[in-house]
Amino acid sequence: MIRFYLLLPIGIIAISTASIFIKLCDAPALVIAAYRMTLASLFLLPFAGYQRVWKGWNGSELRWLILSGIFLALHFAFWIGSLKFTSVASSVVLVSTNPLFVGLGAWLFFKESLRFNLILGIILSVLGCGLISFGDVALSKEALMGDGLALLGAITASGYLLVGRKMRKEQDLLSYIFPVYSTAAIVLIILSFISHKPFFGFSSSTYLYLFLLALIPQLIGHTTFNWALKYLPAPLVAIAILGEPVGSTILAFFVLGEGLPPLKVIGGTLIFAGILIALKKNGGNRNKNKLTL
Numbered sequence: 001m002i003r004f005y006l007l008l009p010i011g012i013i014a015i016s017t018a019s020i021f022i023k024l025c026d027a028p029a030l031v032i033a034a035y036r037m038t039l040a041s042l043f044l045l046p047f048a049g050y051q052r053v054w055k056g057w058n059g060s061e062l063r064w065l066i067l068s069g070i071f072l073a074l075h076f077a078f079w080i081g082s083l084k085f086t087s088v089a090s091s092v093v094l095v096s097t098n099p100l101f102v103g104l105g106a107w108l109f110f111k112e113s114l115r116f117n118l119i120l121g122i123i124l125s126v127l128g129c130g131l132i133s134f135g136d137v138a139l140s141k142e143a144l145m146g147d148g149l150a151l152l153g154a155i156t157a158s159g160y161l162l163v164g165r166k167m168r169k170e171q172d173l174l175s176y177i178f179p180v181y182s183t184a185a186i187v188l189i190i191l192s193f194i195s196h197k198p199f200f201g202f203s204s205s206t207y208l209y210l211f212l213l214a215l216i217p218q219l220i221g222h223t224t225f226n227w228a229l230k231y232l233p234a235p236l237v238a239i240a241i242l243g244e245p246v247g248s249t250i251l252a253f254f255v256l257g258e259g260l261p262p263l264k265v266i267g268g269t270l271i272f273a274g275i276l277i278a279l280k281k282n283g284g285n286r287n288k289n290k291l292t293l
Contacts, residue, residue: 001033002247008240011030016247018217019088020255021209022080028197029084030188032210033076035199037185039214041178048178049237065176071160076184081154086146089250092245094130099238106233109162109208118236121278125242129144131263152247155265161229161238168230178227181218239278242271259293 025032048054057065082091099122107113167176192199228237246268252258 002062002226005035007224008057008228009243011228012226012240012243013223013247014221015217015241015244016251017227017250018213018221018244019083019092019269020251021213021217023081023088023252023256025202025206025209027202027206027281028192028195029081029194030192030197032213033073033080034185034188034192035210036076036213036218037073037181037188039211040218041182041185043214043219044178044181048174049239051174052155053175053178057175058236059230061167061171062179064163065179066183068163068167068176069180070187071156071163073184073187073191075156075160077155077188078149078156082146082149082153084146085149086143088256089245090147092248095153095157096129096242096245097126097151098154098161099125099242101155102238103157105162106165114219117278121236121239121274123274124275125155125239126269128267128272128274129242129245131267132269158238162163164229165233168226172228173223173227177223180270189266190197202246234255236278239275245246246271258274 022029022032027035079091079095082095103118103122164176164180225237225241244280249258249268
């Protein structure tokens with residue numbers, strides 16, 4: 001129980017750094033996404049090889065793992081692309097609307113019930129997201145394009161979470177994340193080549209941020225939430241990820257100089273309230289599973 005409460009906040013903080021590193025990079029969006037997943041996969045490769053994780057995959061499982069990787073690749077392609085057109089606050093808020101899609105998908109495909117605390121958490125969190133985005137209503141044509149890409153990122157992230165929820169019931173953490181991250185890396189590299197995006201010639205600081213992007217938000221942040229998917233319903237994990245807009249908005253204020261008006265502070269408070277309500281009232285369900293890494 002204590003491990004759960006320690007790891008989930010660490011995951012939220014870790015993924016909150018992603019938009020900052022991306023904004024500081026001077027590489028194209030697809031290339032940033034490709035570097036992120038490729039470096040993360042290469043880091044995991046020695047551990048995966050030592051454990052021979054591929055021995056536990058059958059044909060059906062491998063197809064689901066590849067599908068999850070495709071969803072993850074598209075999520076990053078859309079979301080990182082959105083950060084090239086709109087603000088950090090708008091992008092992370094819109095991409096974090098995925099609990100709506102995850103909840104609907106879990107109900108439709110996995111017959112998971114939406115309990116009252118989850119519904120209340122979603123309502124509070126989405127309301128908080130709306131307040132944060134309300135301060136950015138003067139949108140340009142490019143900003144609108146960025147907002148649309150962020151919403152597509154939310155939809156594809158929902159597919160990634162739903163498939164992850166299905167697969168993590170049987171797969172251990174490394175056996176799941178290694179093929180998923182690797183598939184995402186391959187898909188993003190292919191998309192980058194098709195789009196004729198350069199992989200080299202960037203500033204030294206960009207390569208540093210690309211490395212940090214793979215290490216902190218991907219290997220620490222995303223892996224933490226993939227661990228949680230084994231023990232928690234996908235909608236609940238999606239709600240926890242809604243902590244990212246708060247962390248990213250605060251970091252953007254200090255690092256990038258983006259404004260932090262009162263509406264964003266109030267919205268962030270509502271998001272955290274939604275997360276706490278969803279987590280607290282699901283305590284009984286969590287006790288049914290032993291939370292071990």
